[in-house]
Amino acid sequence: MISNRFTRRRLLGALGAAGALAVLPRCKSQTGGSAGGGGRVKIGLVVPQAGVYAPLGTDMKRAWDLWLELHGGKLGKLDVTTVVADEGESPQSGVPAVQKLLQNDQVDVLVGLVNSAVALGAKDMVKEAKKLLIVTNAGAGAITGAARNPYIWRTSFTNAQISSVMGTHMAKLGSASPAYILAPDYAAGSEVLAGFKKTFVDGGGQIAGEVKTPFGKTQDYQPFIAGIKSSGAKAAFCFFSGAEAVAFVKQYAQFGLAAEIPLYASGFLTEGSVLTAQADAALGIQTTLHYSTELDNPANKSFIEAYRGKYSATPTVFSVQTWDAASVLHRALATATALDGDSLSKALEGVGTIDDSPRGPWSFDGQSPKQRIYLRKVEKHGTDYVNTVVTDLGVFAQVS
Amino acid sequence: MPAWLDTHLVSLLNGLAIGSLLYILAVGLSLVFGMMDVLNLAHGVLFLAGAELAWAVAGESPSWPGFLAALALAAVIGGAAGLGLSLGTERLARRSHLDQALFTLGVALVIADGLSAAFGDDVHAVNPPPGLAGSLLVLGKAYPTYRLVLIAVGLVLAVVTSRVMERTSVGALIRATVADREMVAAAGVDERKVKLIVFAVGSALATVAGVLGAPIYGARPGLDNTVLILSLVVVVIGGLGSVRGAFFGALVIGQIESLGRALLSDLASFLLFGALALVLIVRPRGMRS
Amino acid sequence: MKLLWLLVPLLVVAGAAPFVVDTYTTTTLTRILVFALLAKSLDLLVGTTGLPSLGHGAYFGAGAYAAGWLSIHVTASAPAALGVAVATGAIVAAVAGSVAVRARGVFFLMLTLAIGEVVQQLAESWGDVTGGSNGLYGIPALQLGEPLISVRSLYLLVLAVAAAGIAAASVVAASPFGDTLRGIRDNEPRMRALGYRVYPYKLAAFVFAGALAGLAGGLIAAQQRLVTPADLGYGTSVPALLAVIIGGEATLLGPCAGAAVVVLIRDALGPSLGGHGGLVLGLVFVSVVFILPGGLARAGRRRP
Secondary structure: OHHHHHHHHHHHHHHHHHHHHHHHHHOOOOOOOOOOOOOEEEEEEEEOOOOOOHHHHHHHHHHHHHHHHHOOOEEOOEEEEEEEEEOOOOHHHHHHHHHHHHHOOOOOEEEEOOOHHHHHHHHHHHHHHOOEEEEOOOOOHHHHOOOOOOOEEEOOOOHHHHHHHHHHHHHHHOOOOOEEEEEEOOHHHHHHHHHHHHHHHHOOOOEEEEEEEOOOOOOOOHHHHHHHHHOOOOEEEEOOOHHHHHHHHHHHHHOOHHHHOOEEEEHHHHOOHHHHHHHHHHOOOEEEEOOOOOOOOHHHHHHHHHHHHHHOOOOOHHHHHHHHHHHHHHHHHHHOOOOOHHHHHHHHHOOOOEOOOOOOOEEEOOOOEEEEEEEEEEEEEOOEEEEEEEEEEEEEOOOO | OOHHHHHHHHHHHHHHHHHHHHHHHHHHHHHHHHHHOOOOOOHHHHHHHHHHHHHHHHOOOOOHHHHHHHHHHHHHHHHHHHHHHHHHHHHOOOOOHHHHHHHHHHHHHHHHHHHHHHHOOOOEOOOOOOOOOOEEEEOOEEEEHHHHHHHHHHHHHHHHHHHHHHHOHHHHHHHHHHHOHHHHHHOOOOHHHHHHHHHHHHHHHHHHHHHHHHHHHOEOOOHHHHHHHHHHHHHHHHOOOOHHHHHHHHHHHHHHHHHHHHHHOOHHHHHHHHHHHHHHHHOOOOOOO | OHHHHHHHHHHHHHHHHHHHOOHHHHHHHHHHHHHHHHHHHHHHHHHHOOOOOOOOHHHHHHHHHHHHHHHHHOOOEHHHHHHHHHHHHHHHHHHHHHHHOOOOHHHHHHHHHHHHHHHHHHHHHOHHHHOHHHOEEOOOOOEEOEEOOOHHHHHHHHHHHHHHHHHHHHHHHHOHHHHHHHHHHHOHHHHHHOOOOHHHHHHHHHHHHHHHHHHHHHHHHHHHOEEOHHHOOHHHHHHHHHHHHHHOOOOOOHHHHHHHHHHHHHHHHOHHHOOOHHHHHHHHHHHHHHHOOOOHHHOOOOOO
C-alpha cells in the first residue's frame, strides 16, 4: 500500500511539474510594437511539415531557403529572420499555426499555405492584424476573389484558372468529347470541375458523367473507374493531388483504362514526387499547369541547376511559387516605407511584371498571378519521367 | 453474361478482394471480443504498423524476398504486440471491460504516434511484388492480378481457420470459452493461456493484413482509424467470437465498400453505419448469434 | 465543502489571468476553458451515468456549426449564437441518444463511435450549409453590445459561460436526478426492480450532456472563427474521453483538470516534440489507467 502511494504521489508531482514548466515561460507581459525595426524583417513561413501535404511543404521551404542563400539572406535591404510553423493537414492545425506566428512570434509578413481551407480560415485574423500574407499555393478562387482583403496576395494560381484552360483545349480537340470528369469531394475539387465544365461546354464539349470521390478517404478507385468505363466517354478529365493522384493514376492503368480512354488533368496529377511513384502508369497523360521543369528559359535553367546543386532533388511548381514569393517580397521591400500590411500591399501594387521567374514572365492581376498556362505531356527521358511542354496555351488571369 | 453482371463484375470482384482483406484483419478482433469481452481498440494501428513495415522493409517496389520478409516480420511483431496487449488487459481483468478497452485505446494512441515518429507522416505507396503487378482478364474484364491473389489468400485462410476451430482441441477450447467462460474455467482449463494465444495470433493476423493490404491501401496516418471502424462493423454484423461470422461480415462489408460505393457513392458510408447501429440495437451480439 | 473555498480564489486567478499573461497564453487558456466544459459534460455520461461515449464530439461540433452559421448569416449576438448552439446540441443528442442509450457498456461505446462518424460524414457532405471539408470560415466575432474582438474580452466571456456550464453540470450531478443516474450506473437491474423507468433517465442525461457540449461548441466557434468537420469526429471525441479519465470521472473538477492536461500536452508541448504530443498523451493515459485508477482527482486519497 505504501509503495503504491509513493508511485502515485510521484506521478502526480511529475505531472504537476511538467505542467508548470510548460506554462511558466508564458508568464510575460505583452510587448507591443513592431518586431522588424531597423534593418531586419521577420517572416513567418507556414508550410505543412507533417501529414499528406508534407512533401509540398518541403519543396516550398527549400525554395525559400535557396532564394535567401543566393541573395545574402536579405529581402530588399533587410536582413531576414524566418520563423517556420507547421500548417499541418487541415485548418484545425493550420489556423492555430498562423495565430501563433502572429501573436506569439510577432512576425511582419506571412508566407506559405498549401491548404485553401486554412487560408480562408485565417483571412480575418490576417486582416485584423494588418499584416501581409503571401499565399504560395492555396488555390481557392475566393481567397483573392469573393473573400479577398488587401492584405492577402498570391503567387500561385486559382483552381479554375488551370482547369478552364484545359476545358477550352479539350473542346477544340473534338476527339475528347464526350468527357467524364472527376475530382475529390472538397472545395478545390469542386472549383476545378466547375472551371473546366464552363469552358468545355461553352466550347461545344459534352459531359458524359461527373463524380466526386470522398476526399482523403478513398484508396480504392475501382468503383469510379468502373463508372467511367460504362459511361461511353471518349476522354476523362480529373483533378487529384498527392497520394490520391498516385493511387488513381496507378489504378487507372491497372484496370486497363489508360489504353482505352485518354486521361487529361490539372497539372497537379503528375507534379513532383507523385510522378516518380506513378512511373509507367502516368505515360501519355496530358495536363495544364503554369510551370514545368522542362520550360526552356534562362531563369528556369539556373533555378533548376541551383536547386539540384543544393538539394540533389528536382524542384516542383510548389518550389517555384515560393521562390517567386521571395522574389516579389524582395521587390516590394526595396520600395516600401514600413513593414505593416498597408505599406507592403501598396508596394506590391507597384511591382509590375516579374520577368525573372522560372515559369516565365507574369504579373499580378487582382492580387493573384496573370500568367502563361502550358499544355504538358508525361514522357520518359532516359530513366526520368518528366512533363514535357507540348505547347503554350496563352496568358490567363485568375478565374473564380 | 447478363448485362448487370457485365457492368458490375469488376466491382463484385473488388468486393471479394476487400472482403478477404477485412476477414484476415477482423477475425482476430472477433475472437478476442467474443472470448474476453475485450474491445481491442488497438487493432487498427496494428494494420497500419503492418503497412508501414511493408514500405520500410520491402520498399516501394518490393522483391519477393523483401515482401515475404515483411510478412514474416509483421507476424512476429504483431504477435508480440498481441502478447503485450493480452498481458495488459489481464492485469485489468478485475476491473471493468471499459477500463480494458480504454487501455487498448491508450496503447493505440502511443503506437500510432510512434509509427508517425518512426516512418513520417507522408503517404507511402507500395507496389505489388514482381509478377503480380499486372492485370488478368476475368470474363473479358481487366482486373489487377494482385487482388485476385488476395482473394485466394483470404479463402485459404478462411478454410484453415475454420478447420482449426472445428477440428482441433484448441479450436474447441476457443469455441467453448466464447460460449461459456466460467464453465471452461470450472473445468480446470487455464483460460489465460488460450486468451494469450488468441490475442497473439489475432494481432499477428491484423499486422499481416496490413502488409497484404499495402499494395492497395498504402500506408498513411489516419488509415488506422478507418480500418478500425471497418473491422468493428464487420465484427458486430458478423457476430462476436465466430470465425464464420467474421467471414460473413467481411464479405458483406467488402461488397458495401465496393459495389455500394460504385452505386451509391457517399451514401455507402451511411449504409455502413446504419447497418452497425441497427445490428447493435436489435441484436447486440451480432447477426449470427 | 472545502472545495468551495478553493473555487473562489481559482475564479479570481482565472479572471485576472488575461491581464497578466501574453495574448498567446490567453488564447490557450480560452481553449482550455472550452475543453473543460466539454469534458465536464461528457463526465455526466461517463462518470455519473456509466455511459462511456466515444462520439461526444458530434454534439460539440453540431453546436459549433449552428453558432457559426447563425453568426455569419443572421446575427452575431452572443446570447443568440450560444443559445442556438445549446439547442442544436440538445436536439442532435436527443435524436442520437434515442437510439444509443438502448445499448450498454462496450456496445454503447461502439454505437456512439459510429454515430460520431456519421455526423462527421454529414458535415463533410452537406457542403451548402457546413462548407464541406473547407469548413465554415469567416465567422465574425461574437457581439455582447459591441464586437468582442480582443482576445482578452473573448476570454472573459468564455470564462463566464464555461464556469456557468460547469456549475450547472455539477449541480445536476449532485441533485436527486444525479443520484438516480448513479444508481443506474451502479446497478441498472436493481433500479428497474425498484420501479424506475431507466430509458428516460438515460436519455435525459444524454440530452443534457449534449446541450452542454453544444454550448462548448458555440464557444469554440467564437474562439477559432472557423468550424471544420474535424471538430465533430474522433479527433475531438477521443481527447474528451481522455480528459475525463485522466482527470477523474465523477469528480467535481477532475474532468476540467484533465482537459487542461490534454490541451497543454497537445497544443503547448506537442509542437516542441515535433508534433508528437499524441505519444505523451497516450503514455499519460495508460499510466493513469494502470497506476492512478480514478484519475488525478483521486490521486491523493487512500484506498478504502
